[in-house]
Amino acid sequence: MSASTRAESAPTSQPFAVPLPWTEAIWSRLHASRTAQRLAHGLLISGPAGVGKRMLARALAQSLLCQTPNAQGLACAQCADCQLLAAGSHPDWLEVGPDPESKSGEIPIDAVRQFTERESLTPSRAPYKVALIDPADRLNQAAANALLKTLEEPTGQSILCLIGERIGRLPATIRSRCLLIPVAIPDETQALRWLTAQEPRSDWALRLRLAHGAPLRALAERADDTRLEQRSQCLNSFLEIARGRSDPITVAADWNAIGTDRILDWLAGVMGDLLRLGVCATPPQLDHPDRHTELTALAQRLDLAAGHRLLKRILEARALSERNLNQQLLLESLAIDWARIGHAARAGTGGGHA
Numbered sequence: 001m002s003a004s005t006r007a008e009s010a011p012t013s014q015p016f017a018v019p020l021p022w023t024e025a026i027w028s029r030l031h032a033s034r035t036a037q038r039l040a041h042g043l044l045i046s047g048p049a050g051v052g053k054r055m056l057a058r059a060l061a062q063s064l065l066c067q068t069p070n071a072q073g074l075a076c077a078q079c080a081d082c083q084l085l086a087a088g089s090h091p092d093w094l095e096v097g098p099d100p101e102s103k104s105g106e107i108p109i110d111a112v113r114q115f116t117e118r119e120s121l122t123p124s125r126a127p128y129k130v131a132l133i134d135p136a137d138r139l140n141q142a143a144a145n146a147l148l149k150t151l152e153e154p155t156g157q158s159i160l161c162l163i164g165e166r167i168g169r170l171p172a173t174i175r176s177r178c179l180l181i182p183v184a185i186p187d188e189t190q191a192l193r194w195l196t197a198q199e200p201r202s203d204w205a206l207r208l209r210l211a212h213g214a215p216l217r218a219l220a221e222r223a224d225d226t227r228l229e230q231r232s233q234c235l236n237s238f239l240e241i242a243r244g245r246s247d248p249i250t251v252a253a254d255w256n257a258i259g260t261d262r263i264l265d266w267l268a269g270v271m272g273d274l275l276r277l278g279v280c281a282t283p284p285q286l287d288h289p290d291r292h293t294e295l296t297a298l299a300q301r302l303d304l305a306a307g308h309r310l311l312k313r314i315l316e317a318r319a320l321s322e323r324n325l326n327q328q329l330l331l332e333s334l335a336i337d338w339a340r341i342g343h344a345a346r347a348g349t350g351g352g353h354a
Contacts, residue, residue: 015086016077017058021194022186030060031073040179041154046167047183050217056183057132057161064159065092065126081126091124096133109142116150122157129158136162137169144171151177185213195219209287230258234266235291241335242298242342248335252328260327264318271311274299301345310337
């Protein structure tokens, strides 16, 4: 199971999903389309990791296979079809994902063929055959082509639900043949209310910010205090480089030991915070609000143009992080660039507000 999938798992062991509060409006529209028999054959549910798109997709799939959904359209969890779903043996349900034996993490053509071959058949029990394709952005070229043929020539008794964070990787031909259903980051107040209802904690506000506003991601990471300690180490060393007190090559080695994905995520957040503070003393939101004082002092001396260039490099590196790059060299390069910016700031040549 991928990190993004874990971040969107249901918060309980209950096998039947329920749309989260901030996806209820989307659910209502889907239910209305289904009731009117206007539900699209292909659905593409997209959004950041941890916003509940997988729970929404599973709730819809379970509802479509249920014999007696309730007034809100949710699966009853009691009928024979729901019992088969709970046992993982419903003949009209298929989950398509990456080959667990493959190092590529891609969804191969054989996985898609399993559905396309069954898709042409009449449903065994339910009104529909339903397939969840997750993460859809991991379809390889051959699998995407096979899926496109099914989307171009759909039957009236099958629903394909594609789920993903990076749908831009999907061919435009597939995206254009699906109903796009974006799931956005919820309002912070609503997200904190929901998180507190799951488990009362005093640090939800910080954890939600570190999860980029995604409640399920914050919930999944709540027990990982090591992550918070590593973040603190990363930010401390980042600031020490700017102060000229740490060697960027040594720091990069420490960062590499923590993991490139985490480091790039935190570096993108802290650079974004510095740029916000460089133009506004009280920005509406910071990714690292607990370091406000230190970051404000640094932002006042920062060359904003250089900061923007470094942030662009970090974001580009994060987008390429899945490729076979030399992670150590990448982090060294970023740390050295940051050391140069920090040196200019200390020398008074940063021109932060010029």
